[in-house]
Amino acid sequence: MPLPVFRFAPSPNGFLHLGHAYSALLNFDSARAGGGRFLLRIEDIDATRCRPEFEAAIYQDLGWLGIAWETPVRRQSEHLDLYREAVEKLAAQGLIYPAFESRAGIARLVAQRETEGPWPRDPDGAPLYPGSATLAPEQHARVLASGAPFAWRLDMAAASARAGGLSWTEQGEGPDRQTGTVTAEPQAWGDVILARKETPTSYHLSVVIDDALQGITHVVRGQDLFWSTSVHRLLQKLLNLPEPVYRHHRLVLDDAGQKLSKSTRATGLRELRAAGATPAEIRRLVGLP
Known part of the structure; x- marks a missing residue:
């Protein structure tokens, strides 16, 4: 063992x-x-x-x-090149797309949506991304070539459909005392950012790659990251990475x-x-x- x-x-x-x-x-x-x-x-x-x-x-x-x-x-x-390779792998599978809205633009979109009712929030309380992967591939290429800033977002619907049902082994305890086998709910996070034009990775992407490359078997971290594990399990599945055991501790x-x-x-x-x-x-x- x-x-x-x-x-x-x-x-x-x-x-x-x-x-x-x-x-x-x-x-x-x-x-x-x-x-x-x-x-x-x-x-x-x-x-x-x-x-x-x-x-x-x-x-x-x-x-x-x-x-x-x-x-x-x-x-x-x-190790930015390693994260960039993972982004390219997900792009080749059609599971990410470039989003070009600024933070202010996203805030305006959320405000518009909320005129019709409450807009959903992620587990951290931030509004879900209100846009979608609507540009055609040739439009993506044209805007990318223009040098405009952008973020690579995970197409959560497509990624979740590709991965199927997911769970993780929890040896600690979640905010609502979840322990044992926990069902992952990555959809609760919406189309999360995996990289930006100026930074070819994000916390979600780099942490799963690093844990895999370093052979981490037990991830012990605070309860504030409990539901982030849903996104991490999804990325592990999409990138064919091993699944560690998780233990989320009190803050x-x-x-x-x-x-x-x-x-x-x-x-x-x-x-x-x-x-x-x-x-x-x-x-x-x-x-x-």
Whole structure:
């Protein structure tokens, strides 16, 4: 039986906080308990927000917590060609299409739709994409050649029909206490963005490719990503990628009961360390032995 492989995959767009510490320690502890491997991945595809100083701080904070990881560390920005190949594969199957509306244009379309009644939202509360794959292929080619900005969107109806029914094995717990075998509902997300003209990937696409290439067997992450797993299972099916086991854990919340933000200085690991906190105290704060 192969050894279990766990990973912690932060984005270097801010300093780590207690929520990150909980997730990283949970993955590290699980790997050690199962005699498996622990990997660190830097998800730095957002070139406008990710900065070297935040990446350096990730290594410092994790090392201070007593977490050790295998090297070299995978950095997504070094593998954009792999994500681009996946986009081309989906395009060849007719499962994605270029959408040319700006964010403001999409907001106007949603507002127009809502004059006729409530417009559906995705599990995160954002309105579903109100457009559709209406341009003919020759029109796509013409607009793409013009240099106009665009996003590659998944044709959810076609992709879902191609994939058929999907589920995943949940060893944690979803927002409504879902556990065991969970039925995937990717349609709830609408025609999600998989890449943009300036960035040949998205979180949804790169995470499933990286998990497969790194041999991740157990994805342990926060409950806020529970329903994103529906999209990930769909992409795994379409790209013929292996399916890991999932464990979604509770979130570490602030005093107001809200999910922690990287701007929440009171729970930042750097601030807590500067105030004299020890790694053992961090474990206690997040509820780990």
